[in-house]
Amino acid sequence: MWTWFHRLASPPSFYRFADRLAPWLLVSGLLLIGWAVWLGLFVAPADYQQGDAFRIIYVHVPAAALSLSIYTAMSVAGAIALIWRMKLAEVAVVSAAPIGASFTALALVTGMLWGKPTWGAYWVWDARLTSELVLLFLYLGVIGLQQAYSDARMAARACAWLALVGVVNVPIVHYSVQWWNSLHQGSTLLSAEAIANPKMAPSMLKPLLLSMAGNYLFFGAVWLRRMQNGVLLRERRAKWVREIALPADLPNARPLAGGPGTAKRGDRT
């Protein structure tokens, strides 16, 4: 198992592994999202209080859940990058940030669009909304920090430190509605009470869970593709990248797929 893991950490084998996995994640993610949208918009009944406005939950909740999950994943990758100096983890940190920022922005915007008809205000400075906004700034900080360095390794390590410092905000966002009074309601899915006694009718819950699964798979596909790009850029002088990048019919270029020996040439650090 560990040898497989170590092999995966080498850029060329990761590249080929991701190349095989990403299309499956993308297709299954999009299918699940499509199914969830169909069920959520056309099959699920309207809510007894909010009417049809509640349907934005099928975008808002997966986006918000991903905004926290991606940050957590990013900081785990950051810890691996800092402790074990693993190149692939460095690439993982910097390539997760823009995706996480997008999902955070999506969660904020959909939340505001829902807040106006439901609460009566687009925005209030309560603990949940404010900490989620701080999360967006943390993502933007990681992106900005990465741009500020010309050396890719230095940039990735600085980003990893910032990701680790900022991870303290993840439990704050999640528990803000439990620890403090907020305008934002408590968790419908992930509180001890809600798991014991679901707070959502099954016909409304099913599309939500499907949409969550679909969005996670979609994120997986996008993350892998971004990491592939990051790996290619970093290893652009390596032989295995030339083999992939150069068209096969050019003289002194070898065929596209790497032969059995190529994995060994990537370094594992």
Added chain:
Amino acid sequence: MTKRNQRLLGVAALLIGVGVAATLGFTAFRKNMMYFYTPSDLVAGTVPVGAAAQLGGLVETGSLTRGEGLKVEFRVADCAKNIPVRYEGVLPDLFREGQGVVADGYMNAEHVFIATRILAKHDENYMPPQVADALKGNPDTGKHSCMPFKAVDKTVAAS
């Protein structure tokens, strides 16, 4: 100690340090993290008369009276106390008796909360109208008659 263990220690120290700092900070500033005061807080006099504050709680069932124009009066309650609220203006769509609200405003000398803005606080329950109708008249099925809001002043919560 190897270099790697040193780095491991560094990362762990950072995480623990930031975690402890955040815990201490947020415990000390707990009051500032609260978006609203509960009726118990206001009854206990936590907020001086005339000072801007937010009041959150449930609109007490049967307390809503409509005056001329857009004037309304109702009582906002938590599980222990309630406060009369006076407001003139547009109410959010989800405003109704038995539902959560957060009101911006201040306490006047007669201990009436004069609201300048009312927001509806939605709860975490989602269900189709038929299910909601079926639950009516059965108070034990998840719909709470009072919400466990957190009093900002901890001594109030204990009383």
